[in-house]
Amino acid sequence: MAGPLPVSPLALPLPVLPPLKGVRMATAEAGIRYKGRTDVLLAEFAEGTTVAGVFTKNLCPGAPVTWCREVLEGGLARGLVVNAGNANVFTGAAGVRAVEETAHAAATTLGTKADRIFLASTGVIGEPLPAHKIVAVMDDLKAKLAEDRFTEAAHAILTTDTFAKGATRTAVIDGVEVRINGIAKGSGMIAPDMATMLSFIFTDAAIPAPVLQAMLAKSVDSTFNCVTVDSDTSTSDTVLLFATGQAGNTPTDVPGHLADFRRALHEVMHDLALMVARDGEGAQKLVTINVEGAVSHASAKRIAMAIANSPLVKTAVAGEDANWGRIVMAVGKAGEPADRDKLGVAVGGVWMAQAGGVVPGYDETPVVQHMKGREIEITVDIGLGEGRATVWTCDLTHGYIDINGSYRS
């Protein structure tokens, strides 16, 4: 591709992410692929920081994902290294060596063991990661570590993203206020050789690792795992949640005590997930798809994803066409229980079809108007049960073809 991509028309400004006790970060220009921008992030966590992680379901994951899965078993983190420009995927034994080299260098730098270091890489697939370039900037990174570096961090991890993504919330645990900051990158499930969904979430709360893991996994299901740009699953998708325990709350695993934290965590993840959809490659419209009346929530989600991944639905949205025929087609291809003669379809809150046919006297005017907007809402009533789900996607435009159909340069 020639030149930077234009900023998505759906972009949101990066909020101010306040400092967070127990997290210090620094970024550097390692020159892995990009020139004239930061491409490496180092984060240092306070002693005792617990960690949770959720990774790609792709069966050909990158070497950093394999590393994280292993060290996650310890439940403790002291450091995180993220690089952009090279995904270290499908790189064989050299990829494993690059991971080990990076982890050991970071461990030495931070005075800890390698199995307390988490890693993520995003960028080109199939090219060896020059770990020595990361190692070379490690001392510089250490010297620059500071608490107030979330904005820099949000920028250093980007690839084909057109805007930096972050979210912040506070919550109260047993009377103590804690903060959650999250950053993310991603603009396709995987993109023009480089892109992937990465998210790093930080909190100063004290929460045992198994509790943290359960909360993270639950919220991933209804946030990041409900976003699709092109149905393609990156080999590097990673969400990590670090809890430094510096806020002063007593560590707890009593569900009731964590209700407010769970709410705040979910909101941070929900914000970040929607930002990924808003930065979908070539996206001109953000599409929210609600499915209700399915036989179960899981069934509703599968139907919603079938609609969200249908090229014909996505091109119809790009063309501002409220084409409910294509939506019905997508419901039918999902393979989930559905009855043609009970289906209803609404766009922008207006029911176009109900009980298997066009609504009598249906007036297209408000729907046509809705389709011209930036945020499109599609609701499908399956008419069989109580299952419901909401997923988010973007439209499929010439921009997607431009970005992904151009030769690697």
Next chain:
Amino acid sequence: MAGPLPVSPLALPLPVLPPLKGVRMATAEAGIRYKGRTDVLLAEFAEGTTVAGVFTKNLCPGAPVTWCREVLEGGLARGLVVNAGNANVFTGAAGVRAVEETAHAAATTLGTKADRIFLASTGVIGEPLPAHKIVAVMDDLKAKLAEDRFTEAAHAILTTDTFAKGATRTAVIDGVEVRINGIAKGSGMIAPDMATMLSFIFTDAAIPAPVLQAMLAKSVDSTFNCVTVDSDTSTSDTVLLFATGQAGNTPTDVPGHLADFRRALHEVMHDLALMVARDGEGAQKLVTINVEGAVSHASAKRIAMAIANSPLVKTAVAGEDANWGRIVMAVGKAGEPADRDKLGVAVGGVWMAQAGGVVPGYDETPVVQHMKGREIEITVDIGLGEGRATVWTCDLTHGYIDINGSYRS
């Protein structure tokens, strides 16, 4: 869309389809949606004609599919009515009435019962089918019935297709030569409101309906069901095979006696299926995807379809980029057994990656040359077993967005 689409650069000429004993056909301009072209086909079959059918797996099928599934139980056919321009899908009770009206009119015209009449409709979804327009041309159709009308039939059933599709073969059953003619239409699994995959195959052989059904279903699996344009499944996909029994062979169900017929039938279906891929919406390149070394044939096919349906693989082909990183990603997202470190990927017969990494000394030159051609071949070795499959697709181009992203007009 304004104006006709340009003919696919992958188009093949329509072969001469010789007359076939026991099949008479006629076409007419019913004006259902299109003007100045034929849009209805009537076929009359000799008494005793057996029939087999395979239909869409979409759970929201059109009314004609529901009709065909029911009358297929009788195993006998006297007539077929196909219309283009309106799919009679998601049309509720009106759709069922349109089907009955058409079937009864054709039955009266041909002097048979309605449950011997097969129907297929393709075109816009969600608009009532004006069956009276079909009924109005029925006498005219009857008057024009003739044996030598395959070319006209291949044209009358088209929607967004850019070329007519047909194939013919002969086979020998117990020393008697029989002929098989097939026609098809389809350019997306479902298209800009109108399109679908329909195929009608005719033979003068005498073959019992259950035997016919088994042969048709088996060949569909490795032909029509191995073609994907955009992963979307039409609500109307229909393949019907009619055997008039006029060639003079003795009806047989001895598998050995039907080997040559099975070969010829498979070839006809294979030709037609590839023509559908060649007419994929916006297609500039025909892509053959071979998967070998999977744990089973079924597993190989699922992996091959994951590659064929990946927007990132399809845009890479459009960009003439032999991007094996995206192919590996697609293998991994298929959810089938695969081991990153055993994978191999070849393009145009040249192995780019083997055993989980780039082939040492890999020379890109012949691959770059291959990617510039019209017919692209991708082979993936999973390295785990003996399972293999081949599927066909086309690239994903700006043409697809143009065709599917324009407002219904």
